[in-house]
Amino acid sequence: MLSMSMCYVFTSMILNRTCSPPQLAGASYLDIHQAGGGIHYTMQHTRTAKQEQLLHSLRIRLFAMLRAGSTLVECKTGYGLDLDTETRMLRAIERARWHDRPAVHVTYCGAHAVPRGHLVSEYTREIVEKHLPTVVSLMHQGEVHVDSVDVFCEKGVFGLEETRTILSTGKNLGLRLNFHGDELHPTGAAELAAELGAHAVSHLEEVSNDGISALVTAGCVAILLPTTAFMLRLKQPPARTMIDAGVIVALGSDFNPNAYCLAMPVVMHLACVNLHLTMAEALVAATINAAHALGCSHRHGSIEQGKRGDLLIVKASRWEHLIYQLGCHADLIPYVVCKGDVVENRCPSYNAAL
Numbered sequence: 001m002l003s004m005s006m007c008y009v010f011t012s013m014i015l016n017r018t019c020s021p022p023q024l025a026g027a028s029y030l031d032i033h034q035a036g037g038g039i040h041y042t043m044q045h046t047r048t049a050k051q052e053q054l055l056h057s058l059r060i061r062l063f064a065m066l067r068a069g070s071t072l073v074e075c076k077t078g079y080g081l082d083l084d085t086e087t088r089m090l091r092a093i094e095r096a097r098w099h100d101r102p103a104v105h106v107t108y109c110g111a112h113a114v115p116r117g118h119l120v121s122e123y124t125r126e127i128v129e130k131h132l133p134t135v136v137s138l139m140h141q142g143e144v145h146v147d148s149v150d151v152f153c154e155k156g157v158f159g160l161e162e163t164r165t166i167l168s169t170g171k172n173l174g175l176r177l178n179f180h181g182d183e184l185h186p187t188g189a190a191e192l193a194a195e196l197g198a199h200a201v202s203h204l205e206e207v208s209n210d211g212i213s214a215l216v217t218a219g220c221v222a223i224l225l226p227t228t229a230f231m232l233r234l235k236q237p238p239a240r241t242m243i244d245a246g247v248i249v250a251l252g253s254d255f256n257p258n259a260y261c262l263a264m265p266v267v268m269h270l271a272c273v274n275l276h277l278t279m280a281e282a283l284v285a286a287t288i289n290a291a292h293a294l295g296c297s298h299r300h301g302s303i304e305q306g307k308r309g310d311l312l313i314v315k316a317s318r319w320e321h322l323i324y325q326l327g328c329h330a331d332l333i334p335y336v337v338c339k340g341d342v343v344e345n346r347c348p349s350y351n352a353a354l
C-alpha cells in the first residue's frame with residue numbers, strides 16, 4: 001500500500017492545439033513565449049471559454065489524476081492574466097471539488113506572464129493593487145478559496161524585484177508563497193525564496209549552488225518537475241546535489257500544455273531515470289514531501305493515525321513496479337482509497353480474473 005499525494009496541474013486551461021507543439025519542432029520555450037505563443041496562446045482560448053467548459057475540462061483532469069493515484073492536487077490559475085478570467089478559473093476550481101476527492105490546494109498565478117501590450121511594471125501594480133486584494137476579499141466572502149500565490153520569476157517575464165513585490169503583498173495578505181524559479185536562467189529565485197520565507201519554489205533547473213544552500217537553511221521545499229525538463233529538452237534540475245545538500249525535494253507533474261502528464265507514477269519514473277533519485281527517494285518526494293510543500297502533511301502524504309486514510313493498492317509483487325513499469329499504472333492500481341473510501345475500482349471482473 002502506498003500513500004500518494006500530489007499532482008500539480010495548471011487548471012481549467014483550454015487546449016486547442018491541432019498540430020504538434022512548436023517546441024517539438026525545435027523552437028525554444030522563450031522564443032515561443034516572446035512570439036505570443038505558449039502561455040499567451042492558451043490564455044486566448046481560456047479567456048473565451050465558457051465557465052462550463054472550464055469546469056468540465058478540470059473535472060476530467062482531476063478524475064484522471066485520482067485514477068492514477070493522486071489524492072492531493074495543487075491547482076494553479078494563470079491562463080487568464082486579467083482579474084476577470086483568473087477569478088473565473090478560481091470559481092471553476094470551487095465547483096470542481098468533489099467531496100475532497102482528490103483534495104485540492106489552490107494557487108493564484110495571475111503573474112504567470114505579462115499580458116501583451118502591458119509593461120511588466122504596470123501589470124505588477126495591477127496584481128498588487130487589484131488582483132490580490134480582490135481575490136482575498138472574495139475568499140473572505142466564501143466565494144473562492146486560495147492557499148498560495150505564485151509568480152513566474154524568469155528573465156523576460158517577472159524579474160526578481162517584481163516577484164518580490166508580488167510575493168510580499170501576497171504574504172501580507174496571509175497567502176503562502178510557492179512560485180516558479182530558476183527554470184530557464186539562473187535568476188537568484190531560490191535565494192529570493194529563502195529571503196521571503198517561501199514554502200516552496202518549483203522548477204529550479206538552473207538553480208545555483210548559493211541558491212541550494214539558501215533553500216537548505218530556509219527549509220524551503222524544491223518542487224522538481226521531471227516531465228517539463230524532459231518534454232522541453234531543458235537541463236535537468238540538479239536533484240542529487242540538492243538531496244545530498246539536505247534540500248527537501250518534492251515531485252510534481254506540472255500538467256500544462258507543455259507537459260501533458262497527469263500520472264505521478266510516470267513522473268516518479270522520470271525522476272529516477274533522469275534526476276537519479278532512488279525509487280525510495282522518488283516515493284518520499286511524491287508523497288510526504290509533496291504534501292509538506294503544500295502545508296498539508298498533517299493530513300496527507302503517509303499512512304498514519306490521524307491522517308485522511310488515502311492509499312493505493314498496488315497489484316504487483318513489490319511496490320517498486322509502480323515506478324519500474326513505465327506507463328502501466330492503470331493496470332497496477334486496481335484501487336485508490338481516498339478518505340478511507342474506495343473511490344476507484346477499475347474493471348472489477350478483470351481484476352478478479354487475474
Ligand SMILES: N=CN[C@@H](CCC(=O)O)C(=O)O
Nearest residue numbers: 038039152228254256257258
Ligand atoms: N514555466 C511556466 N509555467 C508553466 C508552463 C506554462 C505554459 O507554457 O503554458 C510550467 O510551470 O511549466
